[in-house]
Amino acid sequence: MPNISPFVLNHPKKVLFCIALVTSLFALSIVNLKYDFTIEQLFAKDKEETEVYFEFQKDFSREDNVFLLVHQIPDKISDNFIDSLSQIVNTLNNSPYFIEIISLVDIYNDYNKKENSYISSRLLNIVSKDSTLGSIWLKLKDDYNTFQKRSKVIDFLKSTTTGFDWEWTYSGIPVVRNTYVEYMIKDNIKFIPPVALILVISLAFLFRHWLYVILPLFTVVITACWILGIMSMTGKGLNVMTYMVPTLLFIIGVSDSIHLLSRLNIYLRKNLDMKESLELSMKDMSVALFLTSLTTAIGFLALLYSSISIVQEFGVFIAAGVFLAYVLTLTFIPSVLILLKDKIHIKVLNRNNTRIKLLKNVSNFVKKKPKQIVLASIFLTLVLSTGTLYLSTGSSLLSDLHPQSDLYIDLKNVEKWFGGILPMEIIVTKEDSVEVTMHDSLVMGHVQEFQEYVSGLFPHSNWISLQKVLKQVLYEISPQSEFPPDQETLDQLYILTQGQTESLINFEETKIRISGMLPDLSSEVLDSIEDSLEIFADSHFPPWLSINVTGTMPVALKTNNYLIVDLFSGFGLAFIFISLVMGLLFLSVRIGLISMLPNLIPIIFAAGYLGFAGIPIRPPIAITFSICLGIAVDDSLHFLFRFWQERKDTSDLRKAVSNTIETTGLAMLTTTIVLVSGFLVITVSTFIPTAQFGIISAITLSVALITDITLLPALLIIFPVKFFKKKNHD
Structure with missing residues (x-):
């Protein structure tokens, strides 16, 4: 390896100026660093389930953009209550944020024949099972589905409802996403100060000199600054994985400084001057520290074997930070020490x-x-x-959260009241060669039978599909009619409801979606349910009809299993590479x-x-x-x-x-x-x-x-x- 000690020790001011310049540039770029979290970030690349999910979004629309506002309702619903609720809904409707809003107002209007409303209002659980709570369902426009814009929308929702003392609960995937980001920010605030305090105490206890405390701290701070700057410049934000990068660099990056300063003290106790001691220490430690940085980096780079982008990014940025800490240890610390050599007084080691x-x-x-x-x-x-x-791999999406956290409590309450808010989609697809429409009576008959089976598995959850909409409209026109009716009636119903069923059938009319909002499920339970759905479809559907289960919850849980296999494979590769490094060394x-x-x-x-x-x-x-x-x-x-x-x-x-x-x-x-x-x-x-x-x-x-x-x-x-x-x- 090239010996950089002569340049560093002979030109310490130049070295520090360059470090300060680079640090300033990276610090300025950190201002543009973004936080965000989407469940899609946890999806595995190039996996069939992920491709099916994004194909679903292309054919239909997003299913992770629904807010659910829960509020109390009086024992007896009065006109005054409906007027107040209408005032809230009108304010929400006049905002630029939402595609669709459904509430008790729609049911009231239906009952009193005041005006047309969304058919969904008759299909969703607008009132809780015990009839003490109502809900407002809001579908967010894609243009506002970023962290900063969702924050603005959530603030708007809270300001709109604050004047009504109805004990509001704000839920839905957009709320989950933003709350996750807020938790990440709070974690960083919680982590950094105590970690810094631990470093100060440990370094003071080991070296008993203020300069030996400050220099390692500055080294890891500069390292974290550089990495965050690189993340910002490359357009990578902090997510549910990479938000730990600054904390981990504080923890891991200081070890090089400890070994270098420990070796320096050995030479200083031999009464060598500072420059010679630094030169010998850097010569002794440069190879060892490089190799330890290499082995540490290999451990993190093993995460590249993962099929999830944010895990790969986490590994790459930490590995880069480890090497930056190595470079700064051999440049920043010696440069400062050579300039402040008169401040260093080493005590005899107490045996x-x-x-x-x-x-x-x-x-x-x-x-x-x-x-x-x-x-x-x-x-x-x-x-x-x-x-x-x-060992087991069972998990659920909400198992990431502490049961005492506000978000967990709110989500569990919504499960109890309305059946859950985690999206699951079942896509029914017909073969292109079969010349029947997806609203054909034969298809609708099979889908109705299938959906009855699904509803039996989740009796309290919300399910919407083309079949349910057509059936509801038929019931409202002719309560005595059975579903599916004759094909002519189905065609008329389909034309009548097209404005409100566009998101339930794809443009080519070869696929329909059965869209559900479910409680939090473990990966084992979900696997069992998917197996039962496929068995039912295989035994009841004709060969030209098939199903695919997708949605953010199923895909995220399946990805979890893929990731574990990938990471253990990565561990095996890391073990082999590190063994080879040790043996060759x-x-x-x-x-x-x-x-x-x-x-x-x-x-x-x-x-x-x-x-x-x-x-x-x-x-x-x-x-x-x-x-x-x-x-x-x-x-x-x-x-x-x-x-x-x-x-x-x-x-x-x-x-x-x-x-x-x-x-x-x-x-x-x-x-x-x-x-x-x-x-x-x-x-x-x-x-x-x-x-x-x-x-x-x-x-x-x-x-x-x-x-x-x-x-x-x-x-x-x-x-x-x-x-x-x-x-x-x-």
Whole structure:
């Protein structure tokens, strides 16, 4: 690798000026950074279900743009109440935001024959099951379906209804989307201050010097600024995955600074001047830090194996941030230190320090009982691996939310009152070669039978279809008539209702939709329901009629299963690549195997914990394994580099192990404390999977430290490795 230390140390002001200039440019671009969340962001690319969904949107219209405003209704509905409700509806109708608005006013007008209203008002659940609550259904125009514009619409809805003390509940997918974004923003506000405080305390405790606290903090702040600037410039916003990027860079990016400053102190305690100490430290650490950055980046880049764009973006931006932190560690920190060298006064290392005593006890234990450590590690791994037998992937869309959150409570209440607001679409398609219309009496008969079956599965949910509309109109014209009627009557009904059924049949008239609003379902329940629907259709429909189940909820839950398979495949690739890096680095297959075993055990430990705790594997948890593997290997690399150097200085294997644990182990202990503390902060997230990601990461990295300072040296003692000698040191 090119040695940049002479330029950095001889031209520190130029280096800092360039960093300041780049940082200013990126900071300016952050102003345009956007937050947004759509359930479609969670869809897998190039999967049949995703293609069917977007084909559905092309044929019909969006189904995730419906607001539901719930309000109290009096025991006896009076004209005054209807007048007040009409006032609200008129205000909403006069706004530019909505395509369609349905409320109790429509039912009242129908009953009193005042004016024509949407047929949907007779098909939707406008009143709750206990008749204590009413609802207003509003369909949002596509032009207003962005975060900023939806926020404006939601504020408008609240201001319009505030003057009416009817205990309003605001629900629907647009509300869910915006609330998710608000939760993401709140999470970042909750995460950054405590993570920064943890860094300050940890760095102050380790180095006992204000400059050694400020410089790593500035390094990760600049790194986060650069990455957010890059995201903004490339048109990528913060979503349900990438909103964690700044926090994770704070947690992960500081480890390079800790290792560099720890090595610098070793040379300064030898009474070398600042410039020489920096030059030697940068020479020693540049390769090691590059390789640890590489292994960490591999863990995140393994997410490219995912079929979901936002997961891929998350991996790429964190991997880029890891390398930017590496570059800044070797440029920004040395430049500042060389300018402020007179401010640095290093104290003699206190050998009675608690951490040093702990590491000395660990080294003595490892030297005395390496075989027992290996056997104990194998036994514990086998025990914990049994937990993997209980792993599951079951999840639902609302399982991301804490049950105490306002959004979760509102959505569950709406489920109880009106049957749910999560969209599911069933598309009935006929073969082009069959010359019958989709409103043909034969088709309508089969669809009616099918829809009765669907309604039996979800008796309290809202379902709208061409068949239901035609049947309702027929009933209003001739209550005694059976459906389907003769074809001539059906043709007349179809012509009569065309203005209100355009979104229920495609332009070519080869597909019709059965549109439902469902409660929150788990992926297992939904799979079972889809299977039953397909079995029913296969046994009751003619061969030329078929169904496809789609909609944001079914596709998102199916994608969850795809993603888990993709991420575990990515973990396997990351494991192979990192093993190859380790083996090629030390030109030894044995060292490659020895170095990876202590990092595989924590992954098995975490998977076992998930199984025993009954925590289902969801995307934020599945990404933990490859990410933690990449981070955990860093300590193994630093340990092996230091051990390599010690072996060149002494032929005593056990002394080399002891010296490595007591020196590099100190920086490993500190970086792990920072990482674990930072990940534990994430456990306060509003989103349950994000909180679980923090817990699993903290557990995995804690176990990785233990195995790196016990099992790894024990294996090096039992299976001695002859290292290929190089001039560079760690």
